[in-house]
Amino acid sequence: MSSYILIIDQGTTGTRAIIFDEGANPISQSYRQLNQYYPEPGWVEQDAKEIWQSTLSVIKGVIEKSKISPSKxxxxxxxxxxxxxxxxxxxxxxxxxxxIVWQCRRTVDICEKWKKQGFEKIVKKKTGLFLDPYFSASKIRWAIDNIPSFNFLISQGKILFGTVETYLIFKLTGGKKHLTDYTNASRTMLFNIHRLKWDRELLSMFGIPENILPQPLPSRSIFGKTEKVPFLPSGIPIAAAVGDQQASLFGHGCTLYGDTKITYGTGCFLLVNTGERLFDSPNLITTLACDSKGMPCYALEGSIFIAGAAIQWLKEGLQVVSDPSQTAEMAQRIKDTGGVYFVPAFVGLGAPYWNPKVKGAILGITRGTKKEHIVRASLEAIAYQVKDLVGVVEDTMKFKIKRLRVDGGVSRNDFLMQFQSDILGVPVEKAPYSETTAFGTALVAGLTTGLWSEEKIKFFLKKGKVFSPKMDEEKAKFLYQGWKKALLLLTGKA
Structure with missing residues (x-):
């Protein structure tokens, strides 16, 4: 009898479910967009109930489209x-x-207070992370300080905290399991990545009670079994939980030292596998990822806060395009940006600058600037930010990245991928499948259940379209210098 794996990919802009067959081929998928709420400048929220309802909706949709029995x-x-x-x-x-969404900047003041108290070095040493509103710890602290009756409910043992996978595990298991995995735990700023456990010293420093935290497990684990979930039989094991970027890394087959991928989504995320080695970088974070067996290893990561979100802004904010796919064609109508540079710091700048206070700006505008110049500058800004990250990774590891594997919705923009290759001067290899994150998670789940062996999944990894550098090297350097000057004007450093 055929067996299938159901993957729930809960992202920032929507929830997707994909069913994979025994050959790791996606046979059906279903998607539902999610609302985001912006109650104050810099704040970003989502409705937890909507996240769960969207999950149920896509589970129903993907099963109906697949025409398979859920019992399989x-x-x-x-x-x-x-x-x-x-x-x-x-x-x-x-x-x-x-x-409270990862992009939310409401906790800038909390993080600044913690920095003044001297917490920054110990946080970096124990968690591999910077003391930044991006991560979960300051969001938890904000809730404790601002949500009515929160402290009372904690004292009664009635409140649970979790990132999205923990919430979904809780709901899928009928409220029986309160669990997370190492990749997600390593993003909270509370998890000791050396000892693979919650760090009580950090919890004490931040005033966060341990009893609200989930139990952490390796990504390749059984996180419980389905119970009372509409459209699914009870007893199906939840056999993988992986943060989206680490799942993408695994889906690209980046399980060896130096293997590098970038996901172009709402944000843009570069991860490079460092195996058992930890690097102390002043500009990059260290996070937990999965080795070839689906077990813990280390990775360096650079996170760009705004990538696809800039293209979304062109559509919804400026209203210069009606569909994101139009941006590639518009960018190619003109030979260059006419000296226009766009720094999309809508919520500050992430790696390697980590400046939560800087605002976005468009520089170099003249009377001749048209909407095409703004669109092209928006796409080029994504590539420049990636080059910033690649340069820091290479300096940190003393290692030259010779190939970049890419995925994510924005990677479908061929103009951007070619420009990325030109600016970096290395081949850019696009994943042959659009949902690399779900694919990587399916591989981990297949390893957990024994459906696939480590050797077998190597045969599932395929190459996609490759973009090779075409731009003159001196021109690429000149364009990148313009980007650095734009950053210097905004931040005082580049």
Whole structure:
């Protein structure tokens, strides 16, 4: 009898479910967009109930489209937007307020206070992370300080915290399991990546109670079994939980030292596998990823906050395109940006600058600037930010990246991928499948259940379209220098 794996990919802009067959081929998928809420400048929220309802909706949709019996689903895997912080009632599962999304900057002042108290070095040493609003710890602290009756409910043992995968595991298991995996735990700023456990010294420093935290497990684990989930039989094991970027890394087959991938989504995320080695970089974070067996290893990561979100802004904010796919054609109508540079710091700048206070700007505008110049500058800005990251990675590791594997919705923009190759001067290899994150999670789930061996999944990894450098090297340098000057004007450093 054929076996299938159901993957839930809960992202920032929407929730997707994909069913993979025994050959790791996606046979059907279903998607539902999610709302984001912006109650104050810099704040970003989502509705936890909507996240769950969207999950149920795509599970129903993907099963109906596949025309398979749900009884043939051997395992469920979860991959998710990381850092996004949720709280819910331990007994009822009812959310306590909206989810605080990873992009949210409401906790800038909390992080500044912690820096003044001298917490920054110990946080970096123990967690591999910078003390930044991006990560979950300051979001938890904000909730404790600002949500009415929160402290009372904690004292009664009624509140649970989790990132998205923890919330979904709780709901899928009928409220029986409160678990996370190492890749997601390593994004909270509370997890000791050396000892693979919650760090009590950090919890004490931040004033966060340990009893609200989930139990961490390797990504390749059984996280419980489905119970009372509409459209699914009870008893299906949840056989993988992986943060979206680490899942993408695994889906690219980046399991060896130096293997590098970038996911172009709402944000842009570069990960390079460092195996058992930890690097202390002043500009990059260290995170936990999965080795070829699906077990813990280390990776360096650079996170760009705004990538696809800039293209979304062109559509919804400026309204210069009606569909993101139009940006490639518009960019090619002109030979260059006419000296226009766009720094999309809508929520500050991530790696390698880590400046939460800088605002976005468009520089170099003249009377002759047209919407095509703005569109092209928006796409080029994504590539420049990636080059910033690649340069820091190479300096840190003393290692030259010779090839870049890419995925994510924005990687479908061929103009951007070619420009990326030109600016970096290396081949850019696009994944042959659009949903690399779900694919990587399916591979981990298949390893957990024994459906696939480590050797077998190597045969599932394929190459996609390759973009090779075409631009003159001196021209590429000149364009990149213009980007650095734009950053210097905005931040005082580049």
């Amino acid at each position: 689903i051997e395992a469920v895997g979860i991959t998710n937007q990381r850092e996004t912080t949720l709280f819910w009632d331990k007994n009822t599962g009812e959310p306590l307020g909206r989810a």
